[in-house]
Amino acid sequence: xxxxxxxxxxxxxxxxxxxxxxxxxxxxxxxxxxxxxxxxxxxxxxxxxxxxxxxxxxxxxxxxxxxxxxxxxxxxxxxxxxxxxxxxxxxxxxxxxxxxxxxxxxxxxxxxxxxxxxxxxxxxxxxxxxxxxxxxxxxxxxxxxxxxxxxxxxxxxxxxxxxxxxxxxxxxxxxxxxxxxxxxxxxxxxxxxxxxxxxxxxxxxxxxxxxxxxxxxxxxxxxxxxxxxxxxxxxxxxxxxxxxxxxxxxxxxxxxx
Amino acid sequence: xxxxxxxxxxxxxxxxxxxxxxxxxxxxxxxxxxxxxxxxxxxxxxxxxxxxxxxxxxxxxxxxxxxxxxxxxxxxxxxxxxxxxxxxxxxxxxxxxxxxxxxxxxxxxxxxxxxxxxxxxxxxxxxxxxxxxxxxxxxxxxxxxxxxxxxxxxxxxxxxxxxxxxxxxxxxxxxxxxxxxxxxxxxxxxxxxxxxxxxxxxxxxxxxxxxxxxxxxxxxxxxxxxxxxxxxxxxxxxxxxxxxxxxxxxxxxxxxxxxxxxxxxxxxxxxxxxxxxxxxxxxxxxxxxxxxxxxxx
Numbered sequence: 001x002x003x004x005x006x007x008x009x010x011x012x013x014x015x016x017x018x019x020x021x022x023x024x025x026x027x028x029x030x031x032x033x034x035x036x037x038x039x040x041x042x043x044x045x046x047x048x049x050x051x052x053x054x055x056x057x058x059x060x061x062x063x064x065x066x067x068x069x070x071x072x073x074x075x076x077x078x079x080x081x082x083x084x085x086x087x088x089x090x091x092x093x094x095x096x097x098x099x100x101x102x103x104x105x106x107x108x109x110x111x112x113x114x115x116x117x118x119x120x121x122x123x124x125x126x127x128x129x130x131x132x133x134x135x136x137x138x139x140x141x142x143x144x145x146x147x148x149x150x151x152x153x154x155x156x157x158x159x160x161x162x163x164x165x166x167x168x169x170x171x172x173x174x175x176x177x178x179x180x181x182x183x184x185x186x187x188x189x190x191x192x193x194x195x196x197x198x199x200x201x202x203x204x205x206x207x208x209x210x211x212x213x214x215x216x217x218x219x220x221x222x223x224x225x226x227x228x229x230x231x232x233x234x235x236x237x238x239x240x241x242x243x244x245x246x247x248x249x250x251x252x253x254x255x256x257x
Numbered sequence: 258x259x260x261x262x263x264x265x266x267x268x269x270x271x272x273x274x275x276x277x278x279x280x281x282x283x284x285x286x287x288x289x290x291x292x293x294x295x296x297x298x299x300x301x302x303x304x305x306x307x308x309x310x311x312x313x314x315x316x317x318x319x320x321x322x323x324x325x326x327x328x329x330x331x332x333x334x335x336x337x338x339x340x341x342x343x344x345x346x347x348x349x350x351x352x353x354x355x356x357x358x359x360x361x362x363x364x365x366x367x368x369x370x371x372x373x374x375x376x377x378x379x380x381x382x383x384x385x386x387x388x389x390x391x392x393x394x395x396x397x398x399x400x401x402x403x404x405x406x407x408x409x410x411x412x413x414x415x416x417x418x419x420x421x422x423x424x425x426x427x428x429x430x431x432x433x434x435x436x437x438x439x440x441x442x443x444x445x446x447x448x449x450x451x452x453x454x455x456x457x458x459x460x461x462x463x464x465x466x467x468x469x470x471x472x473x474x475x476x477x478x479x480x481x482x483x484x485x486x487x488x489x490x491x492x493x494x495x496x497x498x499x500x501x502x503x504x505x506x507x508x509x510x511x512x513x514x515x516x517x518x519x520x521x522x523x524x525x526x527x528x529x530x531x532x533x534x535x536x537x538x539x540x541x542x543x544x545x546x547x548x549x550x551x552x553x554x
Binding site for chain 2 (some may be wrong): 025026043046047050051054055058059062063118121125128129132133135136219222223226227228229230232233234235236237238239240243244248
């Protein structure tokens with residue numbers, strides 16, 4: 001079997017697998033179950049092999065056994081093994097005691113270490129993630145620039161600068177100020193919704209809280225819409241694979257040979 | 258006892274699912290055979306991503322974290338291919354690794370081969386593994402490797418190997434790609450193509466290098482805030498972002514020889530048809546509910 005025939009068979013198997021997986025839309029069936037298990041088995045097998053070949057072998061086994069990768073470029077001379085690496089295996093295996101009713105306390109040791117590492121990072125992680133956003137939320141809501149001068153020095157009165165314009169730092173055009181005001185109002189209203197610590201009787205805060213709920217719904221709607229678009233794209237991709245890549249580009253030329 | 262006939266309102270609210278699926282499959286199949294061009298105005302985030310990649314210097318390599326596999330092929334494959342076309346055209350060297358999925362490095366290799374084949378077909382020089390790019394493989398913990406990249410890139414990647422020009426697995430720092438790299442700031446940018454939320458981990462931990470991302474539609478709204486706040490220098494989101502990249506390449510005389518319109522242009526019209534069908538289904542359901550309520554009243 002030559003390479004082209006191999007590709008034909010490979011694509012045909014992929015089409016059968018695609019149809020098998022989509023058959024669940026009609027109803028639960030054995031054809032679907034077979035391909036689901038096949039997919040899971042292949043993914044799990046690939047993961048196990050990759051974990052060994054690309055991670056554990058280089059980062060743990062070679063170092064422990066003394067055949068450091070640098071040895072390749074040192075005319076075959078080996079470096080000494082770091083024997084302390086052998087303690088990593090039992091430490092990892094301790095995590096599996098979570099399945100033992102009698103000895104599950106052992107599993108808490110590695111889990112506790114992981115939690116410790118994780119917790120220690122959280123202050124820095126939180127600030128790296130949200131700090132710039134908090135800072136960026138302080139937006140100017142009053143315009144300070146009402147015209148734009150082009151390269152020739154001509155002035156134009158504008159709400160917003162042209163897309164190609166180089167804007168002076170700190171310039172706030174009217175359109176930007178309106179946009180910022182909408183952002184700030186949305187921000188404050190959304191925060192007001194989460195004031196659960198006391199009974200809100202003030203009419204203004206109550207209105208802001210209700211508005212915040214509506215604005216949050218709008219946000220969730222946008223997120224859901226984007227998610228739906230992505231799911232459609234995945235379906236379109238499968239259709240493209242079946243009709244164009246397999247049928248039009250592979251099978252129809254075979255019929256004409 | 259005979260069952261009361263269902264009203265029109267009830268029928269409209271419970272259209273048979275198999276019928277809807279068949280209509281959806283037909284409507285997402287037929288437009289794929291027609292080459293329709295949809296007018297497009299690229300988003301600012303996509304323009305920034307495009308300009309970032311376009312202005313990369315060939316003197317410094319870039320670091321690419323690729324965390325997508327065939328499960329998000331519909332969006333991520335097109336994004337990755339458009340990125341590869343630009344990088345190869347600009348002769349920018351790159352180092353690829355994955356922190357999200359063990360299958361991702363091999364998927365990346367496969368798609369580099371596809372773009373390389375396009376270059377061969379156009380008479381361009383193909384990109385060569387080891388001298389033009391290296392694949393550092395998979396790292397099982399996104400948090401750990403992101404921290405290590407920021408703190409000491411050389412230590413983080415020192416044990417990783419890729420095949421050299423003779424096919425022998427060799428430490429990647431002996432490759433011409435990473436010969437002058439000691440810390441993450443020695444890269445001109447770090448780009449992340451992801452089908453999952455490893456983007457958040459990178460935002461939390463990667464520092465000292467301009468960061469830009471190509472994400473799926475699901476992660477788009479969540480990631481957009483990081484672009485707005487300046488944490489990302491550019492962002493390509495889902496199929497719209499991919500189509501933005503392709504339309505910008507079409508208009509750019511720098512890329513006149515490259516294949517510009519590909520997956521984005523092929524899928525974008527079909528997506529519109531699918532969305533129209535969904536909107537129609539929502540309207541029909543609501544009309545049915547309105548009729549039922551009116552009848553009950």
